[in-house]
Amino acid sequence: MAESGPQEGGxxxxxxxxxxxxxxxxxxQRVSLWNLAIPGSHDTMGYDLDMESDILDPESLIPVSKLHCVRALIHKWATTQELNICQQLDAGVRFFDMRVARKPDxxxxxxxFFYHGLYTHSDVETVLSTVSHWAAGHPTEVLLLALSHFRGMEDHHHQHLIDFITQLFGAKLVLVADQPTLRFCWDSGRHILVSYDxxxxxxxxxxxxxxYFYGNTIVPSEVVTVLDKKLRTQTPINYFFVCGLNLTLPDGLGALKYLSKTLRSVTLEGLPFLLDWVNRQYPGPFNDHINIIASDFVNLLDFVSTVVQLNGKMPALLNK
Structure with a gap:
């Protein structure tokens, strides 16, 4: 896991x-949580990837999983965070994007385990237990855990994981029937919300x-174009949604020109433009509210503070 302390470069x-x-x-405090601006981490567990594990993505490289140089390349571009889970929580991240997979053998x-291209060192139950411990010491902070993908899992694996989550978080879980606001979560003691896709x-x-809306491109201006369109046409009513600032390598040979870089360096180059877009959301051109905004490398360039401060610019309609 990443060590605590200052990180270099941005x-x-x-x-x-x-x-x-x-x-x-x-x-x-009485506004629905889906009307608040909430900072999130894309591929939250990307700091913990095991370079000795098998490759899960991209599928075209699975046959050469045994080659160290290929795993090293995957690790270089699949590492999406450098703060560990507790450091992300301490930094103010409240939405966590978590891909789950089972090792076949x-x-x-x-x-x-979690994964992003490679499996993580840490297993799911250990990480969620860490989150539960942190939450116990911070009862005013509402955490949104989005579990997805579930590679290699069968029904009994799902049942075990769901049972574990409900027993671990217990009375802290925000129920589907609830209308969650901060005040409700504080009064009820329910402040962990789990999305199980x-x-x-x-x-x-x-x-x-x-x-989760994202640009699926490495070009920041194209990310903004996609997010503006999604905000204009596809945001759900009375429910959560994510705008992802994360950049994505192009498919095929188009990726070759970026292989001398890292995902972190590309993110650092593009984040000022993307954060300028974040700052322009209130008042927004297409929407009356924003919700979760997620990024790779959440410790870079005041990402968390930029999102949190949007709440002070919230339209009067939602400030009542």
Whole structure:
């Protein structure tokens, strides 16, 4: 895991956002959580990738998983974060994008891991237990955990994981029937919301998929074009949604020109433009509210503070 302490090259976030939800004015404490601006991390567990693991993505490289140089290349571009889960929480991140997979030859019959191109070192239950421990010390902070993809998992794996989540978080879980606001979460003691994006989810303590809009391009201006269109045409009514600032390598030979760089360097180059777009959301040209905004390398260039501060610019309609 990443060590605590300052990071070089673009990192300016301090610890001012440790309990930022508790500091929001009373008028925002009764606003639905899907009307608040919430910072999130894209591929949250990307700091913990195991370069010795098999390759999961891209599928075209799975046959050459045994080649160290190929795994090293995947690791270079699949590493999306450099703060560990506790550091992300401390930095003010409140939405966590988590891809889950099972190793096909794992001797443990129920163990699962996170992944992004490669499996993580840490298993899912260990990481979620860490989140639960952090949440116990920060009861004013509402956490949104979005579990998805579920590679290699069968029904009994899902049932085990769902049972584990409901037992681990227990009375802290925000129920599907709830109308979550900060004030509701504080009064009820429910401040962990889990989205489980799979048909196996029939549990009223697990929320459905949270739509994640992203540009699927490495060009920041094209990301903004896609997000503006999504905000104009596809945002759900009375539900959560994510605008992802994350950049994506082009398919095929188009990726070759970027291989001398890293995802971090590309993110650092594009983030000023993308954060300028974030700052322009209130008042926005296409929408009356923004919700979750997620990024790679959440410690770079005041990303978290930029998103949190949007709440102070919220339109009067939502400030009442």
């Amino acid at each position: 990192t300016t976030e301090g610890n001012d956002n440790l309990d930022w939800m508790s500091k929001l004015p009373s008028r925002l 794992d001797p443990d019959p129920t163990r699962t 799979h048909p196996a989810n029939h549990n009223l303590q697990m929320w459905r998929k949270i739509p």
